[in-house]
Amino acid sequence: EAGVVQSPRYKIIEKKQPVAFWCNPISGHNTLYWYLQNLGQGPELLIRYENEEAVDDSQLPKDRFSAERLKGVDSTLKIQPAELGDSAVYLCASSEQGRSYEQYFGPGTRLTVT
Amino acid sequence: SQQGEEDPQALSIQEGENATMNCSYKTSINNLQWYRQNSGRGLVHLILIRSNEREKHSGRLRVTLDTSKKSSSLLITASRAADTASYFCATDGDDKIIFGKGTRLHILP
Numbered sequence: 001e002a003g004v005v006q007s008p009r010y011k012i013i014e015k016k017q018p019v020a021f022w023c024n025p026i027s028g029h030n031t032l033y034w035y036l037q038n039l040g041q042g043p044e045l046l047i048r049y050e051n052e053e054a055v056d057d058s059q060l061p062k063d064r065f066s067a068e069r070l071k072g073v074d075s076t077l078k079i080q081p082a083e084l085g086d087s088a089v090y091l092c093a094s095s096e097q098g099r100s101y102e103q104y105f106g107p108g109t110r111l112t113v114t
Numbered sequence: 115s116q117q118g119e120e121d122p123q124a125l126s127i128q129e130g131e132n133a134t135m136n137c138s139y140k141t142s143i144n145n146l147q148w149y150r151q152n153s154g155r156g157l158v159h160l161i162l163i164r165s166n167e168r169e170k171h172s173g174r175l176r177v178t179l180d181t182s183k184k185s186s187s188l189l190i191t192a193s194r195a196a197d198t199a200s201y202f203c204a205t206d207g208d209d210k211i212i213f214g215k216g217t218r219l220h221i222l223p
Contacts, residue, residue, distance in 0.1 A: 004156070035213075042118075042202050042213030043157065056210065091156060100145055100206055105156035 002026070004106035006092050012112045018080035021109045025074070025094030032069055033103060034077050035091040043091055049075065050098070082113045118146075118203040118214030126220040133190040135217040137203030138183075146179055147204045148188050151216070157202065160188070193221050 005024040013019050025032050030051050035043035046065065048056040051072035060067065064083070069075040079086055089110050093103040121136045137146065145164045149157040161177045163170045163186065169178050176189040190197055200216040 033211075040215070042204075042215050044213070045211060048211075093157075102147065102159040102162055103149075103157075103204075104159065105149075107156045 004092055004094055004104050006090075006106035006109055008109055009107060010110050010112075012114065013082055015084055015113050016081040018078065019082050019111060020079075021077045021090050021092075021111075023075045023077070023092030023106060025092070026104055028096070029094035029104070030072070030097045031095045031101070032075050033091075033093040033095075034067060034075070035093065037089045037091055037108070039088075046077070079111075082111075084113050087111055087113045118205045118212060120201070120203055120214045120217040122217060123215070124218045124220070126222055127193060128222050129193055129195060131193055133193050133197070133219055133221075135188050135201055135219070137186045137188070137205075137214055139186075139203075139205045139207070140184065141207050143181075143205045143207035145206045146177075146186050147206070148175075148177060148186075149202045149204060149213075151200045151202065153199075160201075190219075193219075195221050195223060197221050 007022050032049040034046040037043045046060045047067050049069045052069050067077045089108040091108045093105045095101040095103045118137050118139050127133050147162045148160040151157045161172050163177050163179045174191045179186045198221045200218050202213050202216045204211055204213045
């Protein structure tokens with residue numbers, strides 16, 4: 001069974017540029033999560049989807065971050081414009097249904113903003 | 115606010131010894147999960163323990179949950195070099211899942 005797929009694995013951009021991350025969850029997993037992880041810290045939830053509905057986006061900085069999960073399968077997270085402080089690893093995870101199930105994480109996208 | 119807080123922040127032990135790390139939280143939870151993260155990799159789920167459970171085992175892993183003290187512990191027995199990683203607890207409560215900052219475990223040869 002294929003795991004959670006994320007691309008790109010690494011991205012270097014200049015500040016004020018846009019950037020997008022893509023995630024394909026495990027087949028059949030209805031719940032999808034986007035996390036931000038800074039060095040030496042635990043993951044911080046940005047947004048959680050149940051199918052195509054964003055059910056928890058309270059930690060998403062909506063002035064510059066946006067996300068979508070069309071058709072309730074793969075998802076895209078976008079930052080526009082990027083700031084220096086956005087440099088981090090962006091993790092995608094999925095679970096069967098609801099947040100009370102174990103999450104399967106992708107390898108992450110390491111973003112460096114210069 | 116940070117829900118789960120792991121203790122210690124870092125731990126170094128000899129291979130073969132047992133490793134214990136703790137997680138404390140502040141509000142009521144539905145369940146608590148432990149994850150492992152090897153350097154530069156994604157997180158891997160280890161164990162989920164529900165609020166009505168007190169102890170769970172999986173191979174060399176033993177997790178306990180004390181809801182009266184709002185704490186959990188993860189015990190890794192007979193540690194191996196491959197156990198070197200960061201370990202995170204994640205609490206599911208108040209309609210949110212929150213990860214702690216993690217314990218960095220280093221197994222010495």
